[in-house]
Amino acid sequence: MESGVVSGNGFYSSSYDKVQVMAQCEGDLRDCDCGECVSSAVQIAQEECGSSVAGEIYFDKCFMSYSYSPDGIPENRRGKNNNSTKTTAIVVGGAAAIFFGFIFFLFIKSWGKKGDD
Numbered sequence: 046m047e048s049g050v051v052s053g054n055g056f057y058s059s060s061y062d063k064v065q066v067m068a069q070c071e072g073d074l075r076d077c078d079c080g081e082c083v084s085s086a087v088q089i090a091q092e093e094c095g096s097s098v099a100g101e102i103y104f105d106k107c108f109m110s111y112s113y114s115p116d117g118i119p120e121n122r123r124g125k126n127n128n129s130t131k132t133t134a135i136v137v138g139g140a141a142a143i144f145f146g147f148i149f150f151l152f153i154k155s156w157g158k159k160g161d162d
Contacts (some may be wrong), residue, residue: 046087046109051080063116068109084108 046068047055055070068086070079086102086109096099099112 050083051076066111070107074106
């Protein structure tokens with residue numbers, strides 16, 4: 046994992062069988078320091094989390110997590126993008142913004158007419 050986060054410019058995510066791991070470093074952390082930080086996080090996870098099915102270790106400059114899914118890793122968490130969900134969220138969010146903008150415009154317009162009286 047340490048070499049993966051270094052070669053991945055501060056981010057690494059992988060899954061194997063029923064286990065998913067992820068590590069990330071802050072952008073200003075040098076590659077070597079990033080690898081050492083993640084290595085320390087992995088060591089802490091092994092010592093402190095023991096046989097837990099999931100764990101998250103937060104340091105000032107890096108983060109790592111792991112999870113075990115007895116039923117396997119769901120397809121939407123295997124690193125594949127679910128574009129239809131993203132598209133739907135963007136469309137619904139855009140429509141809501143337009144709707145509220147229109148309502149705000151009508152409110153301002155009616156408020157301006159009351160001031161003319």
